[in-house]
Amino acid sequence: MINNLMSDIKWDDRGLVTVVVQDYQSGKVLMVAWANEEAIIKSFEGGRACFWSRSRRALWLKGETSGHYQLIKDIYLDCDGDSLVFKVEQVGNIACHTGRNTCFYKRLDVDKDQWINNESVIKDEKDIYGKHG
């Protein structure tokens, strides 16, 4: 069944698509990640967001270590097929490894010439992943 859906996705030269993760209730953009074919199939079939970690070069089921899974409510594909939006319920309300709701916590303040921290830490990083990271 899922093959028809997959054929509309355009993979880049690394075999990846861009995924924007958005909170399905607040509408907040939580993170941007990348996914290969295996990660997309796992996301579509399992209902939890799964990506490809470019740094670790491995499949990355978001929340597997922290428990902060992203339960997929809706999936959208864009006009040219190379980007997806996952609308999710963010377990624990924490998407960022820094313990914040969103990875996009730095807000531009042009007058002050700096990025202002716009989100508080809900849970300390060491309490999410353990003291040894």
Add this chain to the structure above:
Amino acid sequence: MINNLMSDIKWDDRGLVTVVVQDYQSGKVLMVAWANEEAIIKSFEGGRACFWSRSRRALWLKGETSGHYQLIKDIYLDCDGDSLVFKVEQVGNIACHTGRNTCFYKRLDVDKDQWINNESVIKDEKDIYGKHG
């Protein structure tokens, strides 16, 4: 002034960052694009979203042809510095070259095994760009 801000951005091996464009009122994700250093400076200084077109290999002031500029209200940077969110006022309410509000107009319907068109066309493509594209 802008140099401090730029130093926090991490460019990929193509010299690009990912930009998620979001409607500042509806919260809808309108599109995903890429920007190089010049495009980001132009966006920050001019207040209208500017990108790097990977297909045309050229600077791309969004709306220059169509008039559908994106007026930047807020800019956010993510934890690892390689993705930005532009919150914008979308002139004409049309972000997509197909004449729709958003490029993410295909919604996944797993049961039907297809992408369902979720957004109506506000303006025909030929009326946006002219009959010769």
